[in-house]
Amino acid sequence: MNQSEKCHRIQGCKRLYIDAFRAFKPLLEVEGNTFILTHYHADHWAGLPRGKSYIGPCKIHCTPVTGNLLREIHKLDNAFIVEHAYGSTWNDCDGNNITFYDANHCPGAAIVFVATREGQKHLHTGDMRYHDEKFRSYPLLSEAIQNRELDILYLDTTYAKPKHCFAPQDEAIEMIASQVGELLNSNQDIVSEKKQSFFQPKTKAKVKEIASSDVAQAPVRTLVLLSCYSIGKEKVLWNSALQSKQLVFVNKTKHRMLQCIKAHQDVEASSGIIDRCTLDPKKSDIHVITMGTAGSLHPFFQPNFEECALYAHRLNKGYNKVVAFLPTGWANSSKYNRENGVAKKIVDLKEIVKKGKVNGNNHMMDVEVRCVAYSEHSSYNELRACVEYTRPKQIIPTVFSGEKDYAAIEKRFQDLVDSQRAKQAFISKISGIGVKRKAAAIMKKQKISRPQYSTKAVSKVQMPQIMPYKKGRSNLQNKEDKVPHQKLNAPTMSAAKVHEESLVEKCGMSKQNVRQKTIADDAKVAMMVSMGFNPSRSSESLIAKSNNLEEAIEWLLSR
Ligand SMILES: [Zn+2]
Structure with missing residues (x-):
């Protein structure tokens, strides 16, 4: 914020x-x-x-x-x-x-x-x-x-x-939860297969086959990591727990926070998630990690494979695959992130583990980081x-x-x-007060004084060119004209005065008409500034609309 x-x-x-x-x-x-x-x-x-x-x-x-x-x-x-x-x-x-x-x-x-x-x-x-x-x-x-x-x-x-742009929240939650369910159900299959084979009589040939497959192609045992802030994404945890029929491991800080949110009775995920969490890391294959552990998003998605591999290794539960989910609204924010949202790498633990032993037959960790477009904004x-x-x-x-x-x-x-209402509110605010009186008060307050013309400065400045306004092009031509109205200085106004006089002379227009068409009325600019409009844009719109206040406001509101 x-x-x-x-x-x-x-x-x-x-x-x-x-x-x-x-x-x-x-x-x-x-x-x-x-x-x-x-x-x-x-x-x-x-x-x-x-x-x-x-x-x-x-x-x-x-x-x-x-x-x-x-x-x-x-x-x-x-x-x-x-x-x-x-x-x-x-x-x-x-x-x-x-x-x-x-x-x-x-x-x-x-x-x-x-x-x-x-x-x-x-x-x-x-x-x-x-x-x-x-x-x-x-x-x-x-x-x-x-x-x-x-x-x-x-x-x-x-x-x-x-x-x-990202999918509706419910769709994103369902997608993550179903992927978690699929990944962890294969863990269940391994356990039940092993249990089944333990009770079945084995021939010598069968025993040999199992032993060699254990070494050459160990069964995949997956750990799922869910990245969360201290509070938030409870719906993701809740649905993942339901789909996988597992508890979710959280650390003590997160657990204390989940205790606090039990009072959020309207949402089942918030009030019930605490009952589906555990503080024992061995009891679950779903672990909540802090945002940033599995990778960063700025300036673009960069997975942290090694950190994920080490996390799984430290649990010492025989994991050889880890899938980390990174739910964030930034997942789709760039072409790079969209095209590289799922990143994979085989990490050799022997190269990164500094302390402790690495199992000789089980030192390769299959790591995947999935950046998912999910947000609570x-x-x-x-x-x-x-x-x-x-x-x-x-x-x-x-x-x-x-x-x-x-x-x-x-x-x-x-x-x-609702620009119509905004305009009406503005008009009603200024009506009944008297534009000039209110403007004078504002000008006094803001120390805006009507600029004094100085004929001495004429030769030093360039003649301002007043062009009819066209979309995509400013009718303010030189640098001096681009300063906010109340900062207009004497030399610039002198040039404006000369320009005004030349129009009177060449076009035969009355001084009053020329003034109305080429210079924004100070009082009206001050009124617009007091209502929150930008000073230079106010001047510009008033000039474009020949100092018709209502039309100038409408013109600005429609931009
Ligand atoms: Zn927030």
Whole structure:
């Protein structure tokens, strides 16, 4: 999640902060502020002091599962945790109504629906995997959407490019689980074959045949490794355990976390998985490993065969094959990853084992790393479906690499936001106040003054060429013209003044008409800037629309 303040502060709410322990850390010490933790992933709780080092006074609002994790894992004092069940509405200190709904991300994760005291309605998605049927079942959210009242959608844009396409979650889970089942069922066959042959009388020839095949072609014994974060992908574990009829080995940390998520009653996988896990590594052929152990994804998929081989070897259970699954949304993100998603290598343990012995007849490990397109964030198509359903007036991306990326993401969803409502809201905001009066106040506040023309500077500057706007081409021709409007300096305006006078002289136009067509009205630019439009784009649109404010806004919104 980006640390930009706009991603963590809900518009219209003075003291409501979401996953903002880094962005607004000092405000944790101010009584009356409300902090929400959407879910217990490190990039969201980062900045929240652990254990006794957190002394408040602000309380952390979250779901019961996240509350458990804050108490048991983060060791936060219970006095600072306030839990709210999915679907129940509560108020912050300023009377804004807040409701959590299941984000379909990890256990306990919430999307946050806010109805402000002033009547605005916003949805902050935290981290989410959009699920059409589920999201349509959330009463207050659905009501706001049906009434076309949703103002801002703070959107988890982890995968906001068209290339980020992956199968629906259920399909990906089923695919991984069935592969795990197939791989491990052959282990069962080996065991039952050996048991069967043990009780059957053997001829000398038969005994010889079995002995030689043991050396030349040992039966395949497979270990499955599933890569997971500390919390998340429980549905993958649950279904893999069911398909293979095996327990799943997890380490102590993961086990403690699974204990905490038992309260996530709505999802069988989350509440029941703890009963299908074991802390004894010998009791299972399915082991959960941390993300990164089997390989990395950035900048491209690079499997770590040796680490997988060593892991299987250390268990000392006679494994000669290991298959590691790497479920991630980045699996399909590049041509290279798509074409090399399954990587195989025979690793000679004698070359990599530094301590301990390697069995002389069993030192070759068949290693396979499968990069599977699975994610608990929304795919690009799901994000489009989400914006199409919610039809907000505006989206605020919460995952982006910089301002350029932010603008590109906004543009990708522009056709789905309710631009008509956005325009109406803007017009109603400025009506009744008096454009000039409000603009004057804004200009005073922002110290924007009408530039003074200077005839002395005319010879030093190039005449600005004002061209009719064409798509894909800027009508601002020189560098000086590209600076934001309030930074226009005296020499540039002098040139504009000269240009204006030449138009009056050559074309016989009135000064007022020329001014309207070639220079953006300062007051209107200031108004547009105050509403969040980019200064230079505001000037550009006003010039393109001959200073007609409404048309300029419409023109910008339609870009
Ligand atoms: Zn997350």
